[in-house]
Amino acid sequence: MRRRRSWRLAAGAVLASLVLSSCALPQGEGQSKQADSAADQAPKYLRELPFRDERSLAQAARLDSEVLPIAPCALHDPDAASEVTGLPGDSIAPGDEINQCTLRLGKHQDRSEGWVFDIIVGPTHISNYRLDSQLVRMSGSRFYRQISKHDGMVSSCSYFHDLTKGSSIELRVGFDGYPADEQRERKFRSRTCDLGKKYLERTATRWFDPVRRDQAATEPAMLLGMESPCAAMGWARNNLPPAVDRVATTEVSHSRTSGCSLRDQNASGSGSRYRAKVRFLVTDRPENLLGREEYRPVDIRGRRGASSSESDECEVTVPFRKNPHVIDIDERRPDSEVLTQNIRVTTPDCDSSSQLAAVLLEKLHS
Known part of the structure; x- marks a missing residue:
């Protein structure tokens, strides 16, 4: 059974079920580091990825350790x-x-x-x-x-x-x-x-x-934000087929706070294409997408999700947890929107998207 939480504001009161912490927490240690030292101290899964330069690597490390964990x-x-x-x-x-x-x-x-x-x-x-x-x-x-x-x-x-x-x-x-x-x-x-x-x-x-998510800043806690969307990009680089015929360079970008992407550049310099993209979302339950004609059901590590294939990409969306919290936007209305923490993976084909989603969930210990 899914656990339900309401983020509704009670009339004339502070949120009844969204617990807002009043205690001040110390800032992350990394906020005082310079770009080069931040890159040196980046976790292994980031250091192994082909970032454009040390500054891009340092920025990715900061996003994972200091930015995304903020509630x-x-x-x-x-x-x-x-x-x-x-x-x-x-x-x-x-x-x-x-x-x-x-x-x-x-x-x-x-x-x-x-x-x-x-x-x-x-x-x-x-x-x-x-x-x-x-x-x-x-x-x-x-x-x-x-x-x-x-x-x-x-x-x-x-x-x-x-x-x-x-x-x-x-x-x-x-x-x-x-x-x-x-x-x-x-x-x-x-x-x-x-x-x-x-x-x-x-x-x-x-x-x-x-305040950070792991400090019980809200209820329910959005703990997907304590993870990294780049966690499985090393696997994607080594195991997914290139997105272009003749690859000159492959580059990872984690400039988007809640996303990470892997892009292949053609050797002729005529263009590039994403081999993989990952986004961390809080949206409608993926299974609810199945009512639309363009979506097909998928099961990734015991999670009911949905896939959609359009032109030269396939998108797979699955819940972060097998039994996710379902957040009611407005429990005053029985038909109000509900949200879950979701992972969206996009690659050129649905088999690759499903494989990457499964590997990512495993690496996130979800």
Whole structure:
């Protein structure tokens, strides 16, 4: 039987079943290391992979040891968000990627105004390569703000804070309502950055000493984030057929916090193709995909999953655990979406995807 947990916000209360830790935890030791020493101390499964250079290897090591283990939902404070928006909390849940968490606020009986507060752990620091970010000082530290607009209205406002070399924590605030007219919508959207700033003024100290998943920061704990999506890429390199006819180089990329990929470059220099991709997700149960025409059932190490083959790729999605926690987004509605921690593997063919998924699960001791 699957164990059910609700991430629903009780009216007028902090999350009843998402336990948010209030204790400050020490930062990972690696946050003070330079890139070269981080590469030297990378785990064996990373050192054996063909990264482009030492900096890429060092960044991958930091993602696995310092970034992915952070619990993004523990960085949220639903009461603070309600205070700054004047709206009750609606739901809090992991995003599609394991390194994301989404807090929604609004009234079910009045959908004219609603807000979404997303926290993403690990994106590349935007101030390194964008000129349209603005320095904002809060809680004695520096944040970088970027505004996105559509049709002259603010679509989202993001605040970034340095986490490790090359990575950051992002708060992204967006309007999620249905006002009666455009004038009211413009008025609501004009508040986006101000709401984000006020929210961070109340919660930024959580970002300076972020809580890890293995410290019981949330219930249920998203422990897939304590693992590495690159764990089986050495096996993939040695056992899966190349994705191009004449391979000049093969390279691993772990620049995406919750993903890892293996790419083959053609000897003629005319193109490249992925031999394997892995992503860590928190999405609908893979077996629920089987109602769609393009999906076929698979069984990987006792887990019911789904595969989908399109053009020159095959995608296999399976649960991380045999008996996963099933997270209710809103237990007030019997038909509400439920989520599980999932692994998605993509290669050029379904046999290879199934093999890699099985090897990955074995290496994760799942």
